[in-house]
Amino acid sequence: MTGIRARIIGTGAYLPKKSVSNDELAKTVDTSDEWVRQRTGIESRHIAGEGETTSFMATEAARQALKNAGIDGSDIDVIVLATTTPDQTFPATAVTVQDNIGMGDHGFAFDVQAVCSGFVYALSVANNFVTTGQVKRALVIGADHFTSILDWEDRTTCVLFGDGAAAVVLEGHAGSERGIVSTHLHSEGRHRDLLYVDGGPSTTGTTGHVRMNGQEVFRHAVTRMSEAVKEALDANGLTAADVDWLVPHQANRRIIESTAKKLKMPLEKVVLTVGKHGNTSAASIPLALHEAVQDGRIRENDLLLLEAMGGGLTWGSALVRW
Ligand code: ACO
Numbered sequence: 362m363t364g365i366r367a368r369i370i371g372t373g374a375y376l377p378k379k380s381v382s383n384d385e386l387a388k389t390v391d392t393s394d395e396w397v398r399q400r401t402g403i404e405s406r407h408i409a410g411e412g413e414t415t416s417f418m419a420t421e422a423a424r425q426a427l428k429n430a431g432i433d434g435s436d437i438d439v440i441v442l443a444t445t446t447p448d449q450t451f452p453a454t455a456v457t458v459q460d461n462i463g464m465g466d467h468g469f470a471f472d473v474q475a476v477c478s479g480f481v482y483a484l485s486v487a488n489n490f491v492t493t494g495q496v497k498r499a500l501v502i503g504a505d506h507f508t509s510i511l512d513w514e515d516r517t518t519c520v521l522f523g524d525g526a527a528a529v530v531l532e533g534h535a536g537s538e539r540g541i542v543s544t545h546l547h548s549e550g551r552h553r554d555l556l557y558v559d560g561g562p563s564t565t566g567t568t569g570h571v572r573m574n575g576q577e578v579f580r581h582a583v584t585r586m587s588e589a590v591k592e593a594l595d596a597n598g599l600t601a602a603d604v605d606w607l608v609p610h611q612a613n614r615r616i617i618e619s620t621a622k623k624l625k626m627p628l629e630k631v632v633l634t635v636g637k638h639g640n641t642s643a644a645s646i647p648l649a650l651h652e653a654v655q656d657g658r659i660r661e662n663d664l665l666l667l668e669a670m671g672g673g674l675t676w677g678s679a680l681v682r683w
Contacts, residue, residue: 366540371430375421402614406523406639418526419504434462438496443479477671479643485544503643527647589678610669
């Protein structure tokens, strides 16, 4: 152990200009504001327009995170970008961001694919680079253009998702209490058929659309996210009472409430943003984090627990001392 901790020194976010309410969506999809609100807590979602590609949104979020950290793109040694909806099949969207933020040929950049758990996975990977001393600063981004893989004829899925991006800057500090305390990752490939996209380069040669067994995903989500939280607490000899803020993946208000209830955590300690932007996949946790940092809810030395579950199935958590 080098005794280095990766501290989050800046956050940033980008949501597409166009916001679409449930009522507006109900004009083209056989649904209603009441149904979506009751079952999911979602009120509206942002839908990317012309030019608002995954790399564009990621770059905007990254620039804001760099600004808030008080550093330049050239100070970053690695970009780990979580996405399921890259600009192109290759190269990685992260290299476009590397170019956009002016990293030049300094360092390296790559994408991570773990769907809605993508940000926790990317954070964990970047944390390992920082804590082993391989890099000083990492940019971790969650960015998804999920509306481009939705089947707008399938009301059971298309009402749930939106587009967006958010980013954090990690910086290594020796002998620090503040920073990422631990991360915990899991996957279970035998459940990959519960939530998937029915296309891809080596199968159909198309991008495909999201397919989901909603009730089964709901069940697994509550179980796995609660487990991931308990695992992080147990690994550090803590209880839910020690946590100041739960920053969950923003898929569905009911999933978040059920998870919090299982953990006996009051909702006042949970950052909830799903109402305004729906499920933005890899962007969801850093969007929530950014909002709670910006509005002053999250303060220095607060203990944060991040948790997610997504297609794969993948799930995980991260404990962070702010
Ligand atoms: N608008 C109106 N009616 C709808 C809609 C809609 N958008 N979608 C489904 N319905 C109807 C169904 O057709 C069904 O009608 P029927 O009873 O006449 O057959 C009825 O509503 C109930 O459908 P269910 O599927 O039983 O509804 P359920 O209560 O399970 O809610 C939901 C569905 C919201 C998808 C829920 O299962 C869920 O939240 N699952 C988790 C999915 C999720 O969040 N996935 C995101 C990715 S994974 C992750 O991020 C954790």
